[in-house]
Amino acid sequence: MYKYNNFDEDFVKERVSQFREQVSRRIDGSLTEDEFKPLRLMNGLYLQLHAYMLRVAVPYGTLNSAQMDKLAHLADTYDKGYGHFTTRQNIQYNWPKLSDVPDMLSELADVGMHAIQTSGNTIRNVTADHFAGAAADEIADPRPVAELMRQWSTDHPEFQFMPRKFKIAITGSPNDRAVTKAHDIGLRMVLLNGISGYEVIVGGGLGRTPMIGKVITDFLPQADLLPYVEAIISVWNRLGRRDNKYKSRIKITVHEHGIDKFRRLVDARFIEIRPFFSGIDQEILAKIEKQFAAPEFKIADTKGYEAVRLINPAFRSWTDTNLKQHRADGYVIVSISIKKHGATPGDATSDQMRVMADLARTYGHDELRISHEQNVILPHVHKSDLSKLYTVLRTAGLATANIGLASDIIACPGMDYCALATARSIPVAQEIAVRFDELKIEHDIGALKIKISGCINACGHHHVGHIGILGLDRAGVENYQITLGGDHTETAAIGERAGPGFSADEIVPAIERLVLGYMDLRSSPDETFLNAYHRLGVAPFKAILYPQEKANAA
């Protein structure tokens, strides 16, 4: 894992002390709110419905145990004993006091963390595959490049006042777990004649105008990555619409100018700026790569693991859903579900954070990841340690066996917290999860992605959910629209709107009807919801959702 050098440390501490001064000038009245707002946003501090909210970056979703312990400490000391993990691999604190925030940032700096550029029209936290460095299907660990981009983009003078925010995601695997096609720039590592480079995708995004990103180049050598990304952002920074907030993202620029023209402009800019990259970035990258060297994997007997699996059905169920294949023999990737039925998706208590930190220290080579699906990952666990680990997770309420199932729901904070929201999303997620748990059918349902956003900005990724739910305000009442057939993977697709929205009372029964209806429609228990949708089209699913209309038409 990357460890701050003296430069990083000095820089982040300097930023904290600047912000401390800014906060005290706001409190003593020398700064108005209009003057202060852009300063606080630069440091990740929002004003929400009930309180301030501090958004802390978890760079490319990677944490060590000391950092996780620090997040727990902040939750206890400055908040209400919990934190909320987000779809951009960040953590949000919902109740900090303005006067405490400089201390929070100072404590974060002590463990190599910050909240810089977690808001504002800047390059945001670079997100990565949450199985990076561990997945069996990976070409290489994408995190060194993500760290290089973090360093390059932080306080980059050209990119502090862009038309709008800018989000980059990176994956080293052909199986895209980082939603690269729904980012301003998506980077997918590819091999060409044994040399690794990147497929660069540009102009993807969700929100008001969802778009799947377009390939701007299918192979970019590693050494050209930084200048090429800089060229893309530079072209958009000049062309992007500053006159209309809703047309300012790069997806609109690419759409309005066309990918071919946009590519020509980027290529021209790239030729201009490439000579200024003397190779220092590659030297820095080489140093960063050393810090991301894989841990020393142990060799141990896994017979005990198999034996416990045979005798303990709850453990077996958990291993069936929450483990993924690791690249090292005897190891697995453990997903810890932060989606206990009825709990708030992505919320972990400080006690749970400490338990996870401790497990990472004891069994996980000191590494943790936050997934964009709002779960926590222990990327390197040996099978021989799994039953002990499971016992600890169970005691902490962290052993829910539902990864990738109906109750593993992405939900944004919605109108329970967010000032932009038009409806609540958390209670809908809670009720759906509880309902499927009561029915005891989610393992039978199989792979299903339900994603809920509380407004059109789509932080809950509803457009790419197999079932997407969008909460809106319809004439002063919460109303929920359903989209169907979205896909967040390498075969990314935007879901299709099913029809009129449902009231808060109707939405959970509608989802239940839809899922039960799918189980009747599927050709076999192996046919997933998404596959059934692709085979049958939207019509039978609409008929299930709107039985009355079908009856009226008859």
Add this chain to the structure above:
Amino acid sequence: MARSFTPKVVTANRLIQGDTVWLTANGYWSSDICEAEFITDAGTAELRMIDTETQAHLVAGAYLADAVMGEKGPKPIHFREDFRTRGPSNYAHGKQAEKVEKNV
């Protein structure tokens, strides 16, 4: 003819705590919407918003929110403003859990 005016209250978040507050007729900020000044004409609404500019040391993000008069005092109309009087629905946090302080 002037457009009909929907009654309003002035609301904001307290500068340091960030919690929701409403402007009372005597110029204080209360944690209880029932104590808010019920504003029934556009002229007063405009004046109160100008006044809030002098309150930057106490509150942030002041705005006018639609309200109706209830038995105990003004009540919110929109569900967003109703949530702001209580707190989130997933935990007993915020106003619903805390003693309501009368004035700041």
